[in-house]
Amino acid sequence: MIITVNGETQTWEGAELTVADLLMRNKVDKPEMVSVQINGNFVDKKDYDSKKVTANDEVDFLYFVGGGKAS
């Protein structure tokens, strides 16, 4: 299965992949603080274990802590 994660193509073989699996495989920093968008729609945190990622999905991990342009 080929998906796009944070703008980069990733290929995952085997069983179905949940959002929680994807966070773990990408070694996402502080997963409890990340927000996940699939094809532009936010996934509720309580659904991370059940929401499936499917082929050609565009997944974004977003944090609302840091970020933004500085001087």
Next chain:
Amino acid sequence: MKGFSSRAIHSGSMKKDAHGALRMPLYENVAFEFENARAIQFAFEGRSLGHSYTRISNPTVEDLEQRVRLLTDARGVVAVSSGMAAITEVVLVLAEAGANIISHKYLFGNTYSLFEHTLKPWGLAVNYLDLTETQSLEKAINEKTRAIFLESITNPQLQVLDIERIAKVAAAANIPVVLDGTVTTPYLFRSRDFGVAIEVLSSTKYMSGGATTVGGLIIDNGNQDWGKCPRLQQAAQKYGPYALLAHLRREVHRNLGACMAPHNAYQQSLGLETLALRIDRSCENTLAVARFLTERREVKTVNYPGLEASPYHRLAKDQFGGKFGGILTFTLTDQKECFKFIDSLALVRRATNINDNKTLILHPASTIFCEYTEEEKKALGVPSNMLRLAVGIEDLDDIIDDLKQGLEAL
């Protein structure tokens, strides 16, 4: 962990420290270096948990934000430079020139000044209502209304509103309720459970550990559909439920520069750990002092929601879990007598703050409200013979002994 103090002490956002530090260290720096250009790009885009510049975010400040978020079960928290900065940022996110907000008629003096003197010239209208009843609120809401603003216990009038009732009226019109919870903090009042969309606090007060540092907090309780708020509709299309936080982080908070200093965040994280202990003591002392003052012939009236005679006692008891805060007011004969009493005190300090560890006294009419006319003071519920006592956590007998000698000197 369920208990407030356990969570306040053990929660946080700390990564494994290089030296195994048990407490988030103080990152008192400005810029952060990245391993490569891609990593900087991701941090700027919010795709990685990276800090780039302390005006926007900082690990020590973030630790405080995450502790408060976990304590309140909120969607997110933004720490700012003061309680006034918190109110300013929220109003600038929610409203625009030509729009209006509805506010309870009693407000902290500087908040009233912000609305009337600072924001009004930029085109914001503020409609002051008596929110002790909600009929006028229903009538006052119109297509230009962007928020309903109130305080959990008004300062210094000490009025308590039925917050859940107001929130229901607001929810029916998709208007967010913005609550200043400074004097209650999330320990006494879980604003999320009562329908409040955004809680703002001056963390300078109780939370800082006894007036150690100045700070403010913006708490997005996560119960408002920001897509139905005109100013956030565009952000909601992009950031969904995170529209308020994203708009703060990526525009208003970043551009105003009213960031919390890392040193202040460090002090306030320490304060958060003992918050419940100090509030419990402060509330116990305040109730005892209120009862003492009620018995004194020199005192004309005592205003404290913890007194059963208060018209707000039952409501405050239900909303704030049987505790009533650390502020009371009382009246003497006139301003001259108030001044004489203040000047005779030895332990109680003459200072303009509340929820310090020290007991503080102030004459509101001649200080916080000094810029207002007599008519405005009357409308704001600040008579010239009223004193505000913010009761600290000293030994009760010492506080009462000082007040007693002050009254006997009149």
